[in-house]
Amino acid sequence: MFRTAEIPKEASRTSTWTNLIGGIKIVRSTGASSTLSFAAEDSSGTEGFVMSGHAAYNAGIGGPIYQPTTLRLVSYVDDIGGYYADAAWVEATNVQPQVYHTDTDILKDVTNFEDTTDGSKVYMSGITSGKQTGYVIDDYIQVTSPTFGTLYRQFKADYTSAGGDSGAPVYKLTPDGVKIVGVNWGYTVNYSYFSPISGVIYDLGVEPIEV
Incomplete structure (x- = not known):
């Protein structure tokens, strides 16, 4: 199944995304960029997203995460792995279970x-x-x-x-x-x-x- 975003500003991985999905640009306070992994939820149903563990490590627990630039704060780092996964957890409400599959704005559920x-x-x-x-x-x-x-x-x-x-x-x-x-x-x-x-x-x- 293919999905094409209908909002013109959501035209690339580095655009501003209202709903956060996998495969788009996120940044730390230093402006260093990485890629959002995917929308996720914990056992209580709290939603958020997974990101790079080493990128979050440089931000620290409680460190701010922005999208797509430091002009737009989306949330803060809540947890960082580092044993079985180079991954981190960021609670956020505006997530969507999709991945930016390829350029020209093709999304996949x-x-x-x-x-x-x-x-x-x-x-x-x-x-x-x-x-x-x-x-x-x-x-x-x-x-x-x-x-x-x-x-x-x-x-x-x-x-x-x-x-x-x-x-x-x-x-x-x-x-x-x-x-x-x-x-x-x-x-x-x-x-x-x-x-x-x-x-x-x-x-x-x-x-x-x-x-």
């Missing part, structure tokens, strides 16, 4: 979430690299993070990512939308790394909102 498997095809949607496609080449491995030290049970894939793509949703396509499988957080010359959705749930106690 979040219909499911689950860890993926070695060899599976995945997509990443980040503010720098846009929509990228690749395959998982290693799963549930230990990876060294410059911010958190050892991250456990991480995934390695061969899609392209770059600075600014931190926090980007990693997902698979479904007949009606997308299945969230993780949060992009790092890259080397040939590979990218993401935290699986199981790690996000374990570290933060939140789950993606589904349509």
